[in-house]
Amino acid sequence: MTKNYDLVVIGGGPAGYAAALYGSAAGLKVAIVEENKIGGTCLHVGCIPAKELLETASVLRSVRQAKDFGIAISQDPVIDLSISQNRKQTIIDQLFAGLNSLLAGRDVTIYSGTGLLGANRKIEIQQNGETEIIQGTNVLLATGSTPRTIQGFEIDGKTVMTSDEFLSIEKTPNRVAVIGGGAIGCEFASLLNDLGSSVTLLESLDEILPGCDKDVSTAVRRSFVKKGIDIQTGVQVEGHEGDAEKTTVSWSDKGQQNQLEVDLVVIAVGRAPNGHAAGLNDTEVVVDEKGFIEVDEKLRTNEKGVWAAGDVVNTPQLAHVGFAEGILVVKEILGESPVSIDPSTVPWCIYCDPEVAFAGLTEESAKAAGYTVAISKHRYSGNGRAMIIGETEGLVKVIAEADESGKAGRILGVHMAGPLVTEQLGQAYLAVNLEATVDEVANHIQAHPTLSELFGETVMSLTGRSLHG
């Protein structure tokens, strides 16, 4: 007999497991189908491994800076990347075990295999030549995404890698070309530079970190250049030629041909949605030409009772957006009419050095949306805690809606680059999403001495009065 569930989730990444955990906590009978490992990209080849390696780079910077604090290090620090890789794997294994026991503890049935959705919300699960059919009253498609590649760059895992292979490197390469100056490309460029590689960052757009506020991308660019990262923007990468040891990358820059010999090329040009991964034969689910599953603002597909969430839908490809969407789908199933997610206000954190964090509209996008804006910027160079930790680069920028007299009101966006800004975004995110005004936020006390004081100070300036300038 076909087993029936209130909710069957296909794909066990952040979107899928969040829906499974939240749904089971709400009393639904849930099954999850995963063809690889529960945890998905985020846990195994994304957020967690990338941030662990970036933390190694951060510790290395601290050790190099130790002498400024009077701590003598008798020799230059030496990195054994295999130890960091083992540490990374231990963290992944712990989180993986925790996630599996959480799912088991909530009585979520885990099916190992490829889930293929057909008519009437029936899912065929295929593994090792065997098939089993289950059925869901509701089905969530959370099949995620895979790294994009570019023509002329075959992934060989030796001289050409995507994030999937790169996150397992055991040795620091001497010379690297990172193709793509988005969040992942900038994190990798920063990491490799800290580890001692000579890094060239190739980006086809005119600026790195597209989507970030211009002041933030400029701050990161300046800092990268100061650290010795060679940034080439507005370039067209054409191909490469080499062997298993080294290769020469070619690109054109406004008609001028360039070549560079490197030991490794890392392709970081975004992620392709796995829209077709769950079959979808005999269903009304629509996959667009880019591979995204089409959904409405409630994440409903065209097929009744079938939803989609996470990287496979055309919303920001972030783990926490996947969590939020998985939860939203469960609330929808329960008939709780949740508020839809506004993609323009989700939090973004990028863990390069300097870190980047933002929520809400940039100055450009606010103006393009027709707002009259009031803007305030404050730099970490004047912040006591930043001086204490020895990291004074970067800024906080707040964009607020202004009335005819120029008085600032609702906070539309907050953009940060600098020390530990990924841990300072929380209150800025709440301010944007609660549609708080600058007067409301400025009334709140910031603890002293903290890095977050800079956010408070930047907002206070928009009230027309400030303490420090």
Ligand code: FAD
């Ligand atoms: P995925 O995590 O891709 O999971 C989809 C799952 O579905 C996979 O496990 C896959 O095996 C399974 N699957 C697919 N098809 C089927 C099928 N037919 N049957 C069964 N199973 C199937 N995001 C952040 O928020 N913060 C970060 O710092 C961050 N850093 C990142 C760093 C890197 C290097 C990368 C690559 C990504 C990073 N991301 C980050 C993005 C984040 O990893 C993704 O947004 C997130 O994993 C998407 O979750 P998902 O559940 O939609 O899909």
